[in-house]
Amino acid sequence: MSSTSRTFPECWGHRGASAALPENTLASFESAIREGAEGIESDVHVSVDDVVVMFHDPALDRTTNGKGLIREKNWHGEDGMEHLRTVKEPKQSIPTFSETVDLLMKPENHHVKFNVDVKAQNNPERLFTLMHNVISAHPNWQTELAPRILLGLWHPTFLPQAKKHLPYCRRSYIGADVPMARKYFWDSVDVFSMSFGSLTGYEGEKFRKDCKAGGKKIMVWTVNDPQFMVEAARWDVDVILTDVPKTWLNLRSALQVDYDKIVSKHSRLFLYTTWQFYTPYQMLMRKYIKARLEEAAGPFKFSDTTTVPEAVSIKA
Numbered sequence: 001m002s003s004t005s006r007t008f009p010e011c012w013g014h015r016g017a018s019a020a021l022p023e024n025t026l027a028s029f030e031s032a033i034r035e036g037a038e039g040i041e042s043d044v045h046v047s048v049d050d051v052v053v054m055f056h057d058p059a060l061d062r063t064t065n066g067k068g069l070i071r072e073k074n075w076h077g078e079d080g081m082e083h084l085r086t087v088k089e090p091k092q093s094i095p096t097f098s099e100t101v102d103l104l105m106k107p108e109n110h111h112v113k114f115n116v117d118v119k120a121q122n123n124p125e126r127l128f129t130l131m132h133n134v135i136s137a138h139p140n141w142q143t144e145l146a147p148r149i150l151l152g153l154w155h156p157t158f159l160p161q162a163k164k165h166l167p168y169c170r171r172s173y174i175g176a177d178v179p180m181a182r183k184y185f186w187d188s189v190d191v192f193s194m195s196f197g198s199l200t201g202y203e204g205e206k207f208r209k210d211c212k213a214g215g216k217k218i219m220v221w222t223v224n225d226p227q228f229m230v231e232a233a234r235w236d237v238d239v240i241l242t243d244v245p246k247t248w249l250n251l252r253s254a255l256q257v258d259y260d261k262i263v264s265k266h267s268r269l270f271l272y273t274t275w276q277f278y279t280p281y282q283m284l285m286r287k288y289i290k291a292r293l294e295e296a297a298g299p300f301k302f303s304d305t306t307t308v309p310e311a312v313s314i315k316a
Contacts, residue, residue, distance in 0.1 A: 006255075006256075006259060007236075008233055008252050008255055008256065009220075009232060009233060009237050009238060009239055009240045009248075009252075010038040010039060010113075010238065010239045010240070011036065011037045011038055011039075011239075011240060011242065011245050011248045011249050011252065012032075012037055012038060012039035012040060012041050012113070012115060012219070012239050012240070012241050012242075012245075013028070013029070013031075013032025013033075013035075013037045013039070013040045013041065013241075013242070013243075013245045014041050014221060014222050014241040014242055014243050015028060015041060015042055015043070015056065015243070016028025016029040016030075016031060016032045016040055016042070017031035017032040017035060017037075017243070017244070017245055017246070018243045019224070019243040019244045020244075021088075021090070021092075022063065022086035022087075022088040022089075022090075022091070022092045023056065023063060023088075024042050024043060024054045024055055024056055024063075024094075024095070025054075025086060025092035025093070025094070025095060026092070026093075026095045026099060026100070026103060027090070027092050028092075029042070029095075029100065029103060030103065032245045033109060033112055035245045035246045035249060036245070036246075036249050037112070037245040037249070038111070038112065038113060038239075039112060039113035039114065039115060039239065040112060040113075040114060040115070041114075041115040041117060041152075041221075041241055042054045042100065042114075042115070042116065042117065043055060043056040043116075043117040043118075043119055044097060044116055044117070044118060044119065044122065044127065044131070045058060045070040045071065045119060045121065045122060046070070046071065046122060046123070046126060046127055046130065047070060047071070047073055047074055047075040047080075047081060048071070048072065048073060048074050048075075049074045049075055049076055049077075049080075050126075050130055051075035051076070051096055051098075052096060052097035052098070052127065052130050052131060052134065053070060053075065053081065053094050053095070053096055053097070054094065054095045054096065054097060054100055055070060055094060056117075056119075058070060058071070058119065058121045060073070060081070060084065063086055063087055063088065064084045064085065064086055064087060064094065065084055065085055065086075065087060066081060066084040071121065075096070081094055082094075097116075097130075097131060097134055098134045100114070101114075101134055101135065101138065101145065104145065104148065105138055105144070105145060110144060112148065113148045113149075113150065114148055114149050114150065115150045115152055115172070115193070115219075115241075116131075116149060116150065116151055116152060117152045117174060118151060118152055118153055118154070118158060118162075119154070119296075120154050120155045120158075120292075120293045120296035120297040121296045121297075124157070124158045124161035124162065125161045125164075125165065128161050128162060128164075128165035128166050129165050131165075131166060132165050132166055135149070135166075142168065146168040146169060147168075147170075149166075149169045149170070150169065150170050150171070150172055150191060151166060151169045151170070151171045151172065152171075152172045152173075152174040152193055153171060153172065153173060153174065153185070153189070154173075154174050154175055154293055155293050155296075155297040155298075155300070156184040156185065156300060156301070156302065157297055157298060157301070158297070159171070159185075159188050163188075170189075170190045170191065171188065171189045171190060171191070172189050172190065172191035172192060172193045172217075172219065173185035173189050173191075173192050173193065174193040175193075175194065175195070175198075175289065176194065176195035176197065176198040176282070176285055176286060176289055177198065177286045177289065177290065178194075178198055178203050178204065178207045179286075180286070180290070180300070181194070181207070182207070184300065184302065186214075186216075189216075190216065190217060191216065191217040191218070191219060191238075192207075192211060192216055192217070192218055192219070193219040193220075193221060193239075193241070194207075194218065194219070194220055194221070195220070195221060195222075196220050196221065196222075196223055196228055196232070197276055197277050197281075197282060197285075198282065199218075199220060199235065199237075200271055200277040201277065201278075201279065201282075208235055208236075208237070212236070217238040217239070218235075218237040218238050218239075219237065219238060219239040219240075219241055220232050220235075220237050220239070220240060220241065221241035221242075222241055222242060222243060223240045223241065223242050223248070224242055224243050224244050224247070226247065226251055226266065227266045227267070227270055228270075229242070229247070229248050229251055230251070230255075230262065230263055230266040231266070231268065231271070233252075233255060233263075234263065234268075
């Protein structure tokens with residue numbers, strides 16, 4: 001297949017252009033968009049006073065000058081999170097979901113997609129209701145905004161509430177566990193957002209083939225190394241999530257010019273010499289992630305994913 005007849009993975013900025021700028025900030029999102037990323041990815045938590053904020057950790061300590069759990073903090077007020085700044089330079093404020101949607105609704109950004117990583121520490125009914133209120137406040141949101149939002153879900157108990165409150169959003173499974181993806185999410189999502197390691201080996205290869213056959217999209221994270229990027233292109237995934245959007249965009253341009261030449265420079269040996277890709281490590285990671293998710297959101301079980309609950313109105 002020639003370079004011109006191939007399609008290559010889209011570039012989505014993981015927490016924006018987070019290698020260069022403070023993660024999950026408007027500056028980071030804007031940088032990824034300016035560099036040419038087709039999408040951005042970020043995470044959500046909710047404050048005491050019902051503000052949805054774009055933040056990865058449940059606590060403020062790692063990336064800001066604040067401390068404590070987001071769910072125990074107010075956004076507004078003298079001691080509110082609106083006054084916090086990032087530790088990493090240039091110091092930035094924490095953006096809200098509303099501010100991020102405003103950024104995406106600028107005419108020049110109408111092409112940009114938005115992957116919302118829904119952390120398991122959230123109450124899904126509360127979070128999705130608040131998100132719907134923000135989304136539906138925009139004119140023409142049904143056509144200009146909703147189709148661009150992808151809800152990323154880690155825990156199956158979030159599925160019914162996603163269907164009820166945000167039925168117009170596409171859904172994805174996020175994780176590193178192929179059996180879990182198949183068992184709990186296959187019939188209820190359009191996209192699988194998988195760790196790079198989970199897609200290696202026989203199990204990963206079969207899952208990739210089954211996704212293609214089943215019309216499911218594949219996103220892979222977090223891919224910052226060029227040799228990993230080339231391998232993801234070999235796999236024919238749909239999206240690469242990366243902290244360094246410009247690296248993948250430049251490499252993709254080179255692949256489009258001469259695929260064979262670029263690929264020949266990147267050996268696949270790392271797939272067999274990287275211990276994190278071996279089954280024992282992958283199984284340990286699955287157990288660890290599942291334990292953390294169950295600690296946050298309860299035991300894994302099948303939700304009623306065949307019957308869609310009463311949905312919100314999507315009329316203007």
